[in-house]
Amino acid sequence: xxxxxxxxxxxxxxxxxxxxxxxxxxxxxxxxxxxxxxxxxxxxxxxxxxxxxxxxxxxxxxxxxxxxxxxxxxxxxxxxxxxxxxxxxxxxxxxxxxxxxxxxxxxxxxxxxxxxxxxxxxxxxxxxxxxxxxxxxxxxxxxxxxxxxxxxxxxxxxxxxxxxxxxxxxxxxxxxxxxxxxxxxxxxxxxxxxxxxxxxxxxxxxxxxxxxxxxxxxxxxxxxxxxxxxxxxxxxxxxxxxxxxxxxxxxxxxxxxxxxxxxxxxxxxxxxxxxxxxxxxxxxxxxxxxxxxxxxxxxxxxxxxxxxxxxxxxxxxxxxxxxxxxxxx
Numbered sequence: 001x002x003x004x005x006x007x008x009x010x011x012x013x014x015x016x017x018x019x020x021x022x023x024x025x026x027x028x029x030x031x032x033x034x035x036x037x038x039x040x041x042x043x044x045x046x047x048x049x050x051x052x053x054x055x056x057x058x059x060x061x062x063x064x065x066x067x068x069x070x071x072x073x074x075x076x077x078x079x080x081x082x083x084x085x086x087x088x089x090x091x092x093x094x095x096x097x098x099x100x101x102x103x104x105x106x107x108x109x110x111x112x113x114x115x116x117x118x119x120x121x122x123x124x125x126x127x128x129x130x131x132x133x134x135x136x137x138x139x140x141x142x143x144x145x146x147x148x149x150x151x152x153x154x155x156x157x158x159x160x161x162x163x164x165x166x167x168x169x170x171x172x173x174x175x176x177x178x179x180x181x182x183x184x185x186x187x188x189x190x191x192x193x194x195x196x197x198x199x200x201x202x203x204x205x206x207x208x209x210x211x212x213x214x215x216x217x218x219x220x221x222x223x224x225x226x227x228x229x230x231x232x233x234x235x236x237x238x239x240x241x242x243x244x245x246x247x248x249x250x251x252x253x254x255x256x257x258x259x260x261x262x263x264x265x266x267x268x269x270x271x272x273x274x275x276x277x278x279x280x281x282x283x284x285x286x287x288x289x290x291x292x293x294x295x296x297x298x299x300x301x302x303x304x305x306x307x308x309x310x311x312x313x314x315x316x317x318x319x320x321x322x323x324x325x326x327x328x329x
Contacts (some may be wrong), residue, residue, distance in 0.1 A: 136308025235266030
């Protein structure tokens with residue numbers, strides 16, 4: 001019988017080290033062909049609401065899964081999250097339903113873990129300062145995930161909201177006591193102070209510019225929704241960087257950071273053909289020099305939802321959480 005897991009059921013079930021490990025393995029499995037990712041598609045009646053089924057199958061997890069992501073910017077005016085999702089998991093052998101999960105927490109965990117995997121393979125070994133552009137729901141998970149791959153000493157962050165800044169500072173102090181946290185006045189200041197930068201905003205216009213990049217910087221561009229007209233970094237940022245994507249087909253279909261830079265002539269499509277899975281498996285090199293600027297461009301993969309879904313379902317069953325249902329009754 002399938003297990004139904006609410007956000008409360010999922011909270012605190014797994015630690016960031018385990019999440020980073022399964023996400024890194026998922027990237028490798030995709031490169032090795034032991035997992036498959038369906039092409040990303042969008043159902044929309046107008047530009048306001050986009051519905052994206054993100055579907056994948058993993059032999060290692062023994063699961064197929066599909067997360068229905070609703071991207072509805074107008075929800076902010078209703079006091080609701082702009083992105084909401086539900087994850088459905090099925091047995092990869094017989095297709096039987098395994099679990100239904102609220103998608104919010106898995107999305108935050110796997111997004112942060114993907115940034116951590118990219119940081120492990122692309123950031124300088126001596127990276128100690130994490131810069132965050134945006135301090136909302138993704139920010140705390142990014143601190144915890146990146147801390148698994150680099151010994152962080154300082155987090156420098158920018159956000160427009162004073163209340164968000166205060167909440168984030170308090171959360172980091174609670175989860176990572178002793179870690180220095182500094183609010184800065186501009187995105188440029190966050191970039192210039194950091195060894196690793198994560199952009200975590202749902203922006204339509206660039207909030208980070210390539211002219212701020214310094215030698216040796218690594219950037220994770222992960223905040224914008226999967227819409228080809230949204231981007232967090234400008235064309236100069238893409239041009240100055242060695243670009244690594246989560247999936248070529250996804251990047252060239254839904255990443256505004258890539259597509260707008262290509263349309264502007266800042267880069268070509270061939271500059272977006274290196275996948276993180278190929279770096280993880282050794283098919284391609286990671287960081288090639290101390291001064292190289294690297295950039296991970298991600299709009300998210302359904303395979304990562306499946307991988308973390310396996311982790312969460314197993315942990316929930318062990319902890320006795322959730323409710324089982326008979327859907328065929």
